[in-house]
Amino acid sequence: xxxxxxxxxxxxxxxxxxxxxxxxxxxxxxxxxxxxxxxxxxxxxxxxxxxxxxxxxxxxxxxxxxxxxxxxxxxxxxxxxxxxxxxxxxxxxxxxxxxxxxxxxxxxxxxxxxxxxxxxxxxxxxxxxxxxxxxxxxxxxxxxxxxxxxxxxxxxxxxxxxxxxxxxxxxxxxxxxxxxxxxxxxxxxxxxxxxxxxxxxxxxxxxxxxxxxxxxxxxxxxxxxxxxx
Amino acid sequence: xxxxxxxxxxxxxxxxxxxxxxxxxxxxxxxxxxxxxxxxxxxxxxxxxxxxxxxxxxxxxxxxxxxxxxxxxxxxxxxxxxxxxxxxxxxxxxxxxxxxxxxxxxxxxxxxxxxxxxxxxxxxxxxxxxxxxxxxxxxxxxxxxxxxxxxxxxxxxxxxxxxxxxxxxxxxxxxxxxxxxxxxxxxxxxxxxxxxxxxxxxxxxxxxxxxxxxxxxxxxxxxxxxxxx
DNA sequence: GAGTGGTCTAGACCACGCC
DNA sequence: GCGTGGTCTAGACCACTCG
Numbered sequence: 001x002x003x004x005x006x007x008x009x010x011x012x013x014x015x016x017x018x019x020x021x022x023x024x025x026x027x028x029x030x031x032x033x034x035x036x037x038x039x040x041x042x043x044x045x046x047x048x049x050x051x052x053x054x055x056x057x058x059x060x061x062x063x064x065x066x067x068x069x070x071x072x073x074x075x076x077x078x079x080x081x082x083x084x085x086x087x088x089x090x091x092x093x094x095x096x097x098x099x100x101x102x103x104x105x106x107x108x109x110x111x112x113x114x115x116x117x118x119x120x121x122x123x124x125x126x127x128x129x130x131x132x133x134x135x136x137x138x139x140x141x142x143x144x145x146x147x148x149x150x151x152x153x154x155x156x157x158x159x160x161x162x163x164x165x166x167x168x169x170x171x172x173x174x175x176x177x178x179x180x181x182x183x184x185x186x187x188x189x190x191x192x193x194x195x196x197x198x199x200x201x202x203x204x205x206x207x208x209x210x211x212x213x214x215x216x217x218x219x220x221x222x223x224x225x226x227x228x229x
Numbered sequence: 230x231x232x233x234x235x236x237x238x239x240x241x242x243x244x245x246x247x248x249x250x251x252x253x254x255x256x257x258x259x260x261x262x263x264x265x266x267x268x269x270x271x272x273x274x275x276x277x278x279x280x281x282x283x284x285x286x287x288x289x290x291x292x293x294x295x296x297x298x299x300x301x302x303x304x305x306x307x308x309x310x311x312x313x314x315x316x317x318x319x320x321x322x323x324x325x326x327x328x329x330x331x332x333x334x335x336x337x338x339x340x341x342x343x344x345x346x347x348x349x350x351x352x353x354x355x356x357x358x359x360x361x362x363x364x365x366x367x368x369x370x371x372x373x374x375x376x377x378x379x380x381x382x383x384x385x386x387x388x389x390x391x392x393x394x395x396x397x398x399x400x401x402x403x404x405x406x407x408x409x410x411x412x413x414x415x416x417x418x419x420x421x422x423x424x425x426x427x428x429x430x431x432x433x434x435x436x437x438x439x440x441x442x443x444x445x446x447x448x449x450x451x452x453x454x455x456x457x458x
Numbered sequence: 459g460a461g462t463g464g465t466c467t468a469g470a471c472c473a474c475g476c477c
Numbered sequence: 478g479c480g481t482g483g484t485c486t487a488g489a490c491c492a493c494t495c496g
Contacts, residue, residue, distance in 0.1 A: 040466065062482080070394065079304055177454040178451070179452075461495085
């Protein structure tokens, strides 16, 4: 009964999906499993740790390991750069900057990302195209206190999102997804009727605790985010 | 310079966010890092393995480890059972079955989940409430070829989703998220005007390769899915 | 071929959390 | 207290893949 941690993982998962291990039931301890599979405890540990990370089982010291009562289901959605998303569909990407203004942060924005009221921000709106057709509208606010160098950039070659990734490759992000009705401006950009439902993603980005940028991405009508788990 | 795998992870991540390690740059090999941190290679390995799993770095045998050029961004959204979601908001959960019919699978459904045309399915619609207010509309199709026992269940106590989880706790799921306009029926259920944008999630569930169920969940107006990464 | 990550062993100490 | 998982060590062999 020798095996790798993958074999053990697969075996335990099989027992769960086949009903031999039911939700809530206890799984044998690491020592016992190690004997059973003829491996070290470390190997069993890795198998169980990964199953726990995937939300299949729950582990607690002293009380041991059990199958989750209600499997923790989570879907992972890729957050692609719009250029790559468009190009992966085999379409030609382009974008246009619609507006660009340096303004004091409006109250709702300051509250949303934790910025001092009236702190200077750069407000940009862009439209991203796939084969010339409107694909995504970007409403972007950049904290100039954190990124003053944004003042000197025209975002014609590199869109704001891509420029920001180059500046701050790794950051903390809060994401919100909603369905919103297109207002007059969005409708004009997207070439749809006002009131058309659009899938909207808002992201607030921080770096080392400081607010960096806030963006509202409105996808074209009919846009669908997909994944599997 | 002793430390745990967490310390090493944090240290490398810090070097990346601070720019000491830029996207695309090579990270020292495991042996060298082990010496540097004064730990075993296994410990370094775990730190790097987790960073790779999080999409921060890329690892390849022979060529080594490097910081990802374009950080792989992905957001994980919890897919909660609606009852738990409502109760976590401190509201009282209830649901009502609006309709229930055994029908041959319509063409679009058969195509969507890979079912034989006209295979018998159970079609249910439910409305889930939070403190009596409409929260989510469920449009559920259950493959009776796989789950004939669904015929004998009234879903008054346990909603279809929860019943299904009890039947098939672990399965493969395809998820799609869109923004849709409420039709007359949905608008009546939700108490909103027809055409109101609703965040809609579709899930197709398979078990051991066989289609089990398809569901379209329509959330109340203003619903927001959130996460952070 | 040779270098790098992938994984396993055997043994150990630790820390959390029930009882 | 004491049992269970969490983690580390020291050493080893393997497998992928680049040059």
